[in-house]
Amino acid sequence: MKVIQYFNKNKLLTIVLLIYAVLFLITPAKAGLAVKNSIYYIVEMLQIMPVVFLLTAILEAWVPKEVIMNGFGERAGLKGSAFSFILGSLSAGPIYAAFPISKMLLKKGASVTNIVIILSTWAVVKVPMLANEAKFLGPKFMGVRWILTTIAIFIMAYLTAMIVKIESIPMTELTHKKKGGEININEQYCMGCGICTRISPKNFKMKNKKAKFKENDVNDSENVNKAIEKCPVNAISN
Known part of the structure; x- marks a missing residue:
């Protein structure tokens, strides 16, 4: 029973381990090489991802939502697309490092179009990659490939935005409706200090060491706004 529960919770990991087991039985040499490559990428991720998550947390806590919306949101227009293209072009690190940053930008008001441009x-x-490409394949190849790829990126970004709506993208942020607006609590960054519950106990409660917005009709907007202002990690917004 416990084995079945573990499998249901870790299906992908279990399938990968089974594939490795089969490879070791059929071709031990290739299986050993596959394990070596996997360890290399795991070590790389362990070195890079903590820094990425720290950077993402800092940006989410300290960069105002209006700044992201003005720079990368729907109303940013061509300026936002240009900023997104520059951000992605000047980035460093593997592509998987871009996913948590993109998720943070989406929660802060970036558009699907601009996120696709950043990732692409x-x-x-x-x-840095363009410099190496020109070195090995020649400047002409690099230039033509860059132009055509850029055109394709913008076309793909706008088509993706037409098909995929931001409402369909899972977020860690919880949204609660209240009189006069909505309250957003980002559980990922809530540190469980309880300041909000002390300031506005009618509207906030603690559950599993995370702040929750009470589902009631109590209109305590003044203290709710004060709780938003006093939250030390800016986990609450409206």
Whole structure:
């Protein structure tokens, strides 16, 4: 029974381990090489991802939502697309490092179009990569490939935004409706200090060491706004 429960919770990991087991039985040499490559990428991720998560947390806590919306949101227009292209082009690190940053930008008000541009340029139009491409394949090849890829990125970004709506993307942020607006609590960054519950006990409670907005009709907007202002990690917004 416990084995079945573990499998249901870790299906992907279990399937990967089974594939490795089969490879070791059939071709031990290739299986050993696959394990070596996997360990290399795991070590790389362990070195990079903590820094990425720290950077993401800092940006989410200290960069105002209005700044992201003005720079990368729907109302940013062509300026936002240009900023997104530059951000992705000047980025460093593997593409998987861009996913948590992109998620943070989406929660802060970035558009789907601009997130696609960031991810795509991060993957195939990075400036350091272009220099190596020109060195090995020639400047003409690099230039033509860069132009065509850029055109394709913008077309793909706008098509993706037409098909995928931001409401369909899972977020860690919980949204609660209240009189006069909504309250957003980002559980990922809530440190469980309980300041909000002390300031506005009618509207906030603690559950599993995380702040929750009470589902009631009590209108305590003044203290709710004060709780938002006093939250030390800016985990609450409206």
